[in-house]
Amino acid sequence: MADHGHELLFGTFLTPVAARADRVVALAQLTEQAGLDLVTVQDHPYQARFLDTWTLLSVVAARTSTVRVSPNVANLPLRPPAVLARSVATLDVLSGGRVELGLGAGAFWDGIAALGGPRLTAAEGVDALEEGIGIIRALWAEGGASVRIDGRHHRVHGAHPGPAPAHDVGIWVGAYKRRMLGLTGRLAGGWLPSSAYAAPETLAAMNAAIDEAALAAGRSPADVRRLYNVSGTFTGSGGAFLQGPADVWVEQLAELTLEEGMSAYILASDDPDDIRRFAAEVVPGVRELVEAERALRDPSAADRPGTAGAADRPGTLGVVTSTGGDAGGAGNPGSAVPALGVTPTPDDGVRLAGVRVWDESTRPTGPAPDPDRTYTPREQASGRHLVDVHDHLRQELAEVRRLVEQVTGGSMDPGAARSHINTMTMRQNNWTVGTYCESYCRVVTTHHTIEDQSLFPGLRRADSRLVPVIDRLEQEHHAIHEVLEGVDRALVAFVSGPDGRAALRSAVDLLSDTLLSHLSYEERELVEPLARLGIL
Incomplete structure (x- = not known):
């Protein structure tokens, strides 16, 4: 699969541990301070020791100003799509367009049923997700006709669309099996797997399934952004995926972008040192390698959004410059070169x-x-x-x-x-x-x-x-x-x-x-x- 030239995004995948609520919010703020693009949080409403994901994301959005926030991924069986659509749109409006929607068909059905949710088979979960995506998109179309969807799992009868999100919210589907990958290619704006369940060597076949479904639906494969939850360690010899020093991470992630089309990397870690190292050592290197290779493959790529420098990327801290006065203060006469x-x-x-x-x-x-x-x-x-x-x-x-x-x-x-x-x-x-x-x-x-x-x-x-x-x-x-x-x-x-x-x-x-x-x-x-x- 080829590189689609999408803008590179980097973020964190945090665990919403209720006993350390202040620390979770602090890690989200650290994500922004480090210059990363996304804060994402796993969504398991049946887990008693976890904070509610949507409430947490709302607090994070209120205490940050640049990072995007997203569930990773929202548990649709316990979040009715009509209500979820309005929750997403509301937070997107209040945050100035900083919300994306990671969405899943559900798992751990005993836990879902314990909270009053449905107990579905895998096939039923895919069908319910497809219905849910249709409802969500219909309710975001503010000003349109009343929404009437009579599905097997989700029904909406005469709901008025609105409010509309502040920006075109991405629906990023967590998918691994053939039917879910097909749904992703037909309907989703992004694919969001985790390296723990989809190792790098399996991505090519999964991407091919998404591409096939996208083309069959009259879409371009480039319409589906490829995101990746990753985890690793900065120790080791580099013989395994993300098991080694930062330069190993840089090379492996850049290769996934250039050869497999992955364009967003979300670090699954609650360690502030890992987050800092990822932001300061890995992210700049991946951007540099990808931008350089894109420029070699297509000289016009340097002018596209996906190759913007740090000073031009929204949501990150750029270089502070000065056009007047003594840029360096007293001392070195050549400090501004x-x-x-x-x-x-x-x-x-x-x-x-x-x-x-x-x-x-x-x-x-x-x-x-x-x-x-x-x-x-x-x-x-x-x-x-x-x-x-x-x-x-x-x-x-x-x-x-x-x-x-x-x-x-x-x-x-x-x-x-x-x-x-x-x-x-x-x-x-x-x-x-x-x-x-x-x-x-x-x-x-x-x-x-x-x-x-x-x-x-x-x-x-x-x-x-x-x-x-x-x-x-x-x-x-x-x-x-x-x-x-x-x-x-x-x-x-x-x-x-x-x-x-x-x-x-x-x-x-x-x-x-x-x-x-x-x-x-x-x-x-x-x-x-x-x-x-x-x-x-």
Whole structure:
């Protein structure tokens, strides 16, 4: 099967554990902060230890602003299609067009029957799903005639269509067997299998069944997006699917896009470190490889939506650039280099706290860039990804400030805020040993990786003129760690002292000053060397 050229999407597949409800929402927010596109949640209403999926997705949509949300997949036997249609449309309107509908025929019939749902055979489940899709689409056609569908399993008699969703909601069907694959090809906007049940080597035959059904129904196979729930580990030798370092993931997922037409990868993991690594190390590499191969196969592909760069993709954080003033602040006179294709984020000089963690005037600078030097797209990507990941941290900082405002305003418990902050990238990083960029700023491709070396030692070896800069950055990493510890201590102390509110706000102001200053300095000094030296 050929690549259909669909826009690549990446997301998470979360477990709605009721006992850790705050953490589930925090992982959904982390999905957005990391720059991923989708938050999806499994739907098993008969599972007593799970939150209700639709209620959870509504909360997630309210607490995020860019990611799409979807059940993965909705259990149609326990969600009447007429009601589900209006629930989806309503949340799509309220979220600004950020809802998709993963849909399944149902399974675990004992559990479904225990909640009063029907007990269907596999064949009946497929028939019921087909009827349900017809009802859902008819009720989304606002302004149309009254809906009258007299099916064997679902009946609607004179229902008025509406409301209409805010955008063309995708109906993504979870399917594995022949009849379900045929239904997917005839009716669905997407196919959503899981690697645990549909291994990569089985995808070709399943895709062929979908394509055959689509063509027989007068559709193009490209009308059906191919999504894939995936799971794996970043350890291992790479001998099995997604069992190895990030470059193994990149190569295997890119191959599935280019050879099997898969275009969306949804990580089934509740581990925040896995989500961060997937977003920071795997996603950029897959995008790069796929875009490069598409450009070779069809030079016009670079202009299509599926090959948009990070700055152009809706729902992700792009590169922060500046067209005026000193992009890098005082110091390196060559910090803004047009040929790099990215401008280091400027330090605006605003300081909120009354104390300083370090003396910025003593920061060393690296060598000035060669004004005649040009950089290949691969070299430009190094600095671009550094800024992208820094943007994620800047967004996290804004989230910390929002959480603290809720704590000091009495609408959030300090313990809940601490729990949320502890899932963030900035809190998980081991700043004290300078491994931030090692873990989160790699540009992973099949051509090179830095699995066995950290960024800073590599820069030291490659250009001795950078040694003072690297030493200073590592010193600042120690300081950032201490400032973050100060925020945590202030959250704990907030409940026990009369001056807790002021101390907490001061701690967050100091975090803002140190983190934003440091990120700008690091970009100013490292964007050009990363491109020139090829360390990433």
